[in-house]
Amino acid sequence: MVCVAVLSLGACAHAPPRNPLAQWVPSPNYDTRRPILIVLHFTDQHSVQQSLST
Numbered sequence: 001m002v003c004v005a006v007l008s009l010g011a012c013a014h015a016p017p018r019n020p021l022a023q024w025v026p027s028p029n030y031d032t033r034r035p036i037l038i039v040l041h042f043t044d045q046h047s048v049q050q051s052l053s054t
Contacts, residue, residue: 045051
């Protein structure tokens with residue numbers, strides 16, 4: 001029982017601090033991007049053949 005309590009308390013450790021030697025570079029995909037392609041899909045056809053031909 002004591003081992004379970006010790007193991008559960010050990011899991012509550014804080015996250016390690018960031019490495020000061022690491023160089024942090026922001027992602028180029030972080031900012032807002034304009035859409036290149038917008039796809040509209042309409043599924044109210046009466047048959048599968050109509051859906052495939054559109």
